[in-house]
Amino acid sequence: YESLDATGFALLRDSGYTPPCGLVRDPSIMRHTDGMYYVAHSTARAGNQIGLASSTDRVTWTFLGNVTLTTSRVGSVWAPEWFIDADGSVNIVVSLRVGGSARGALRPYKITATDSSLATWTIPTPLVGLPAGCIEFFIVGVGPTYHAFYKNSRSKRIELASAPSLTGPYTSWRSPDSVVGDGQGPALIPLDNGGWRLYFEHYRRGGVWFTDSYDTFRTWSAPVELPGLSGVVKHLTVVKEVVPGGATLPLGRLSLRSGDLGNQYWRLVNDAACLEVVTSDSSTAVRREATLTVVRGLADPNGFSLRASDGRFLRQGGSRLHLSGFGATESFARDATFAVRRGLGASSVALESYSYPGRYIRRRGRELWLEPYNESYRFRTESSFGITDAWS
Incomplete structure (x- = not known):
């Protein structure tokens, strides 16, 4: 699947990768x-191997082989996740049961590629300070700090721990x-506006959900399916890439x-944006x-801001789109900046x-509001707008 906005994912191909066995x-995927794109995955419910495959286009995959984890009697390997460190080293973080048994507590380890072809790897090194029984580790680096998100298999919660190095403490x-x-x-990506998005599966309710953070993981938005x-x-990972072109x-x-x-066109009535019939008469x-008047985004030059004839900007406030005098604050700039996506019809935008x-900006009756993306045809039509010559 692929997405332009980290929210609306469209099917790229309905058959993925199948290894020759296992x-x-x-x-987990990385570029x-x-x-090249690479996938790492567990190959069985028990054993001491993970599988690797590569692709040039994310559609056609080539099996590279299995990596055998050569530490003391690995009984099972769970949830390998890629992590590329700031020094360029390529790592895979895995949860292992050691001692030869496929039962017992899982503990986190990392292996590091010893060559650029990813053909050879170090022996597993434990991550120190993390509780036993925690699995499905996803690690991101922010500045000098490593943040590990993981599932606590006892409480069924996603927890967070931080360390000064990849191996801890x-x-x-x-x-x-x-x-x-x-x-x-858990799986994370950085958002264009400086936040982070955490994708996860609800353990009891099922389904894939996401939640966003804008203060380096201290607080999170209400989860959205x-x-x-x-x-x-199930157990998705997401790769963020910047590609040329687009709306x-x-x-x-x-x-x-x-x-x-x-x-019916966007029109500013009593400082609020709405849709009204406009003709040459x-x-x-x-x-x-x-x-x-369209200008570069106040918060990000890759986005856009919209200004009325009197110099005021359109911004969201309480999810309603309205005019506001310029405010030299970060929140004003963010609320007055929009990313342009493809609309439903030819040459239309969202x-x-x-x-x-x-x-997205969507008409609610004839008023313009922000509403969460959904897959329906109705939503896509009501959030699509055609670009025309200026009326004045």
Whole structure:
């Protein structure tokens, strides 16, 4: 699957990778410095191996072989996850049962590739300070600190611990429920607006969910079920890439037309954005209220901000789109910045909130509001807008 916004995922291919033998359990994907994509996965419920495969396009995969973990009598290997360190070293973090048994407590270890081809690996090294029985580790580095997200197999919670090095020692944050009170299979990506998104599976309710953090993991937004993938996939990982092309807005003056209401255009009425009929017979004032000036995003030059003829900007406030005088604050800039995505129709666009990724400008009746993305045709039509010449 792939997505333009980390929320709406579309099927890329309905048949994935199958190894010549064994299972594909808990797969993890990364893109290496050689431009290739690599998958690591568990191969069986018991044993001492993980499988590797590579791809140039994420669609066609080539089996590379199994890696045997040569430490003291590995009984089983769970949930291998890639981690590329700041020094460029390629690591896989795994949960192991040692002592020859496929039962007993799992503990986290890391192995490191000893050559660029990923053909040979170090012996497993334990991660120190993490509690026994915790599995499905996903590690991210922020500055000099390593943050490990994992499932506590006893409490069924996703917890967080941090350390000054990849191998530890780790210290847990406000155990036992600092992140998600009921979850497994954590995976994280950085968002364009400086936040982080945590994907996870609800342990009891099922389905794939996400939650966002903007203060380096101290607090999290209310979890939202991920449309499209929930109930379809398990233990996902997501790779974020910057690719050229895509939808855009031309800088300068333009007008925006509803994707499903014919000749109704964005118009500013009593400082609020709404949809109204505008024609060549409309008054000069109405045509001016239906004209916007597009500038580079106040919070991010890769996004866009929309300015009215009087110089004020459109921003979200309480999820409603309205005009506001310029405010030299970070929150104002974020609320007045939007990412442009492809709309449903040809040459139409959809506008995603920079402050609230996954929320789009959508008509509610004739008013314009931010609403969470969903897969429905109705949502996609009501959040699509055509670009036209400026009315004034």
